[in-house]
Each structure stands twice: as structure tokens, then as C-alpha cells.
Amino acid sequence: MDLLDGAARSYAWGSRTALAALRGRPTPSPHPEAELWFGAHPGDPATLRSETGDASLLDVVDSDPVGQLGSATVDKYGARLPFLLKLLAAEEPLSLQAHPSSAQAAEGFARENATGVAVDSSVRNYKDSSHKPELVIALTRFDALAGFRDPKRTLELFDHLAVPELAPYSEMLAAQPDSSGLRALFTSWITLPQRALDVVLPSVLEGCVVALGSGPGDFVPELRTVLELGEFYPGDGGVLAALLLNRITLEPGQGLYLAAGNLHAYLRGTAVEIMANSDNVLRGGLTPKHVDVPELLRVLDFEPLDAPVLDPEGERGTPVVYPTPAPEFTIARVDLTSSDTGITTAVAGSTGPRIVLVTEGDVDLVAGGRTLTVHRGGAAWLSATDPDPVVTTASETARLFVATVG
Template structure:
């Protein structure tokens, strides 16, 4: 077991304060810090802090896959860590995006390889052969657009804005089944000629302003989001698409799970994000980056997403909260030490014999494994190799540790 130094990713939508304050680093930072990666992704692996200096987790896995991953995990996923843990800090909206299924990723990767597109090229869609299911657990209030909303709600929203230019599109959506109507309308908007967008988007922004001035509250969040996106991305089809998606506000501890094909855009906030170890992204707008409309339409699932909020299950009298998902690559839970447990060694519930990444988000705890112990404070993480479990915790103050393992 070793402390794990994460890799900071700097993107324009990140925060100059959130990740720095979370880890105890100087704040504000010179550049926006968007993500802190704890994993073995080849693009930016985390580093083990050993007595002999820092060592890439990716190198450690390559040197001893059996000891680090365990026989069962190797049998299922080979010699690669199948999950990636991130702290995500968004001060501005991320791009509107979706991720492919495994079958789509395998086919897309092979196709782009045949075309000779370099893996790191800006126009590359598929950088690996994996799907990318993901869960985000809020650490602060977290705002998001996630999954298509039922068509009837989007129809009601657009009618409430009172924009005459929207009437043909309302009729298009209202005249079809949910999935067919959403597909038809989203496809129309994302392929709209720019001169038409330059007329329709401002009209919708005016409708949102008028709605908010009216004092109505049912769609106030949606109207504000339309205005915020329209200000940042004038004339972007993603501004219109936001009216078709679920607008969610998560409180700390609440979570969203997104399987393949779900269109989404994280708007603001800090959260712990766990995903399959993949970098496959199909973008649909709200970004200066490459947007491949035909490929995005190929992977999107237009079925309304009505069950993407994840409700954690309590294990062993509340010592662990498990966020259930169907993803085989990862399992996410939170270990809590408080009350009468303080000052005593607590055995963490045994998940299985695979590796673990622990991330402290509150308090401080000493983590004991078979042959070593480390102290985790807020913002610090640890790698527990498969041959180092199970673990025990000791804390003198209320403490929360995110624990990520391979799915059962």
C-alpha cells in the first residue's frame, strides 16, 4: 500500500481554487485545474510514493500484475486497471457529450485505425476499444444536464418560453413517440445551418429572459441554463439541445450514473467521478473541440433517462455506503468513521480480493493493510494492491473515504 499522487489536468473549464483547496495546495492556481486523476491511464498515470521515490502506477502494474491486480481481476480485464478515479472541478460547463458502447468503441477504433488517424489527433473519436460508463458523486452542489428528458416535459418547457419560432419544433416533438421525437428534433437542431441557428438561438434566449422576468418558477433552472450557455456559446446548437435534457442539481453525496449513449454536460461543481478506463468522447456542442455529428448520432440513446440518480445502499450499520451500478469495471462506496468508532480500529467491509483506491474527502484516518499503513488526510489518496487487503481504519475525527474497487 502506498500514498498515490494524482495527475492534475488543466482545462479551460476548470477551477483555480477547488482542487488546490481540496488537496491543501496554494490557491488560486496559475491555470484552471479541471481534473485530478487517480489511476493508471496511459495518458496521465498517478504515481506511487515509495521509499525509493515516486513510481508510476502504470509501471507498477506492468512489473507485477498478479500482486497489484490479483488473479481474478487479471482473468476478467487482463493486466490493466479497468477503472479511473477523478476529482472533477467545473467552474464552467463541459462540452455536450456522450460515450460509446463496447461494441461501438471496438468498431470505431478499428475504423479510425484503418483510416490512419493518429490516436492523439484532435479529430480522433476513439482512442481505445472500451466503453465508458461513469458515475459522478457530488462533493459540493453539482449542476448537470444528463440524459434526455421525457418529450412531454420538453414540450411544456418550450411552450412556457413563448417563442413563436419554436412552434414547428414543438409540433415535431409532440407528434412522435418519445425516442423518435427526440431523435428527430435533436438531429434537426444539430444539423441546422449556422444562419438559421443565428436566428433561432437569440429568439430562445429572449424567451428565457421573458420567462424569468415573469416570476414563474417551474422551468427557472432550465431558463437560466439556456441563458448561461447562450452567453458562453452564442449560436451553438447545444444551447437548444439543453432544453431536451434533464436539468439536475445534486447535493453533496448524491450521484448520477451514465451508461453508454447518454447525452450530458456537467455545468458546475466538484465531484468524485469514476469511470471505465477509457478516453472515448463524442461531442455534440458547447465546445471549440472536434464535433463529429454523424458519429454522435450513431451512438446516442434517445430513450428518456428517468433513473440516472443513484441512491446508495448502507452496508454494515452504515459504515459503508455503496453506490450500486451495473458497470463491471468499478464499484464505488464511501467508508465513514464517526461517533463511537472514533479512536478504535475499524475493519472495513470486505469487498473482494482486487485492488482498491482510497480517497479521503473529509477528516483524517490511518489505513492499515497487511504489511503497511498510511495516513490519509483530505485530498490524499492511497493505492491498496490486491495482495495488501483487507484494510482497517483508525481515526480521531469524523472521516469519509471514497473506496473504488473492481465491480463484483
């Protein structure tokens, strides 16, 4: 049981205040801080602060995989931590993206290896052979686009906009208001020549302005989001694609699970994120990075779905699990007050390693005669052989998340 320092990642869409304030550091930060990685990902492993000195968590796991991960985890996933835990702070929208299934990732990784595409190439789609299911849990209000909206509702949005340039696309979807129609429309938009896009997109943006100016009504968040994306990514076909997706706002504590093939984009907010330990991303727009349209279309799931929001409830002081079908990870939230004593961080059914991440207050983890204090924005690593600690807090309230193998 030792402190774990996250690896900071700076991207243009990050915040200069959110993660710095969460960690008790001066604001604004010198650079946008987008993510803190608490894991053993080879791209940026966290640092373990032990009594014998500092070490990369990746090196610690590599040196004793069974002791750190447990034999069950090693037997199933090999000598690697199968999940990656993050703090994420988005000040600007992220790219429109989706992740492959296990079968798609394995096939794509082998195919790109066979054709000689370098793993670090900017046009590489598959950096590894794993799928990447992920769950984001809001710490603040968190806005996102996720999954294709019911086509009938999207047709109502098109009617509300009343943009003549949308008419042929509206007719296309109305003729086939299902997953096949969504595939046809999305494919048309993502492959539009720039000259055609430069006609349709400004008209849509003007239609959004007019519709919002007519007073309160349906689709206000959707229209504002399209205008915002049009400002951040002028001339990008992904702005049109946003018209087809569910617009979601998570309140603190609510989660959003994203399965394979789910087209999504995080828009704004601070959150805890956990995912399978993979770096496979297929982008669909809202980015200057590589967009492989044929490969994206192979991966996307066009079945309409309701907003997949998780809002688990439970007793204060006990782990509240966010249920997902992902086998690589389980995550639970624990809320406590200064009057709580002896609260366990054990998650039912877990025998693997754990990462305890504190997002409110300061907590003491007590196990084996040791007390480890974890401050807000900090984390602790518990190997598979560490005893279950109990947690207390001297602050009025505290919140922590326990991540482990599914």
C-alpha cells in the same frame, strides 16, 4: 499499501479554488485545476510514493500485473487497471457528450485504425476499444444535464417559452412525442446552418429572459441553464439541445450514473468520478473541439429517462456501495467519526486492487503492522495482495471513498 498522488489536469472549465482547498493548498491556484487522476491511465498515471521511491502507478502495474491487480482481474481485463478514479471540479460547463457501448467502441476503434486516423488526431473519435460507463458522486452541490427528458414535459417547456421561432420544432415533437421524435428534433438542431441558428437561438434566449422575468414558476433551473450556456457558448447548437435534457442537481453524497449513449454535460460543482479506463468521447456541442454528428447519432440513446440519481444509505462506518451495472468498477463511501475504531475498507465481493480516496478529514489506514496516514484530498493504493486495512480518524468526522474492480 502506499500513498498515491493524483495527476493534475488543467482545463479552462476547471476551478482555481475547489481542488486547491480540498488538498490544503494556497488559493487561488495559478491555473484552473479541473481534474486529479488517481489511476494507471497511460495519458496521465498517478504517482506511487513507496518506501523504495516514487514510481508511476502504470509502471508498477506493468511490472507485476498479477501481484498488483490479482489473477481474476488480469484474466478478465488483461494487464491493466480497468477503472480510473478522479476528483473533478467544474467552474464552467463542460462539453455536451456521450460515450459508446462496448460493441460501438470496438467497431469504431477498428474502423479508424483501418482508415489510418492517427490515435492522437484531433478528429479521432475512438482512442481505444473500450466503452466508458461513468459515475459521478457529488462532494458539493453538483449541477448537470443528463438524458433526454420526457417529450411531453419538454413540450410544456416550449409552451412556457412562447417563442414563435420554436413553433415548427414544437410541432415536430408533438407529432411524435417519443424517442423517434427526439431523434428527429435533435438531428434538426445539431445540423442547423449557422445562419438559421443565429435566428432561432437569440429568440430562445430572449424567451428565457422574459419567462424568468414573469416570476417564479416551472422550469426556472432549465431556463437559467440555457441562458448560462448561451453566454459561455454563443452561437452553439448545443445550447438548443440543452432544452431537451434533464436538468439535475445532486446534493453531496448523491451519485449520477451515465450508461452508454447517455447525452450529458456537467455544469458546475466538485465531485468524485469513476469510470472504465477509456478515453472515448463523442461530443455534441458546447465545445470548440471536433463534433462528428453522424457518429454521435449512431451512439446516442434517445429513449427518455427519469433523472438517474443514486442516493444509497447505510450505517455509519460501513462501506455504502453505489450500485451500477458497470463490471469494471465498484465504489463505496465510508463516513466515520473520531469515536469509530476498526472500520474495514473491504468491499463485499472484491478481490482486486483498491484506491482509497479521502475527501474529508485525515485518516489512518492500519494493516500488516504499518500505519499509513492519508490527508484530505489524498489517496492510497492497495494492491490485490495487500491485507484489508482498518481505518480510524483523529478528526471529528471523515469521509473516504473505496474504489475497486466490479
